[in-house]
Amino acid sequence: MDVYTKQIRAFRRKFGREMRPDDPFFFDPDMPTPQFRRPAEAQQAIALLVELMAEAGMDPEAIYAFKATDGLFPSEQAPFTPEQDAAWNAAIHEYQEKLHRTKPQ
Numbered sequence: 001m002d003v004y005t006k007q008i009r010a011f012r013r014k015f016g017r018e019m020r021p022d023d024p025f026f027f028d029p030d031m032p033t034p035q036f037r038r039p040a041e042a043q044q045a046i047a048l049l050v051e052l053m054a055e056a057g058m059d060p061e062a063i064y065a066f067k068a069t070d071g072l073f074p075s076e077q078a079p080f081t082p083e084q085d086a087a088w089n090a091a092i093h094e095y096q097e098k099l100h101r102t103k104p105q
Contacts, residue, residue: 004052025049046071061099065091 007026011019014029024036026045037045046067053063066073068091072084080088 002055004055007048042071061092061095064095068094 008019010029011023011027011034014027015034019025019034023034026037026048027034028037028041049071050063050067053066062073065088069084069087072080072088074080074088
């Protein structure tokens with residue numbers, strides 16, 4: 001989990017303490033307190049999370065849906081709205097369709 005370790009170390013260096021559960025994992029390094037990155041940097045954060053997900057062996061269709069929905073991910077702490085659920089399910093369906101089309105018959 002190289003990406004995870006790098007982020008934890010960067011957080012410690014920047015803020016001089018351990019990351020807490022309510023701290024943003026991909027924080028804005030230009031801010032004096034832990035804050036989420038600006039929206040313009042969201043794609044960079046998503047790319048790093050995708051790398052972390054792949055390193056962790058996460059299901060490729062979940063990684064695809066995460067990318068396709070600009071960072072949505074199901075969790076008990078933050079349940080999806082009906083619109084988010086529909087977007088996630090559509091992305092999973094799209095992944096499965098692409099996978100099916102590329103498999104040799």
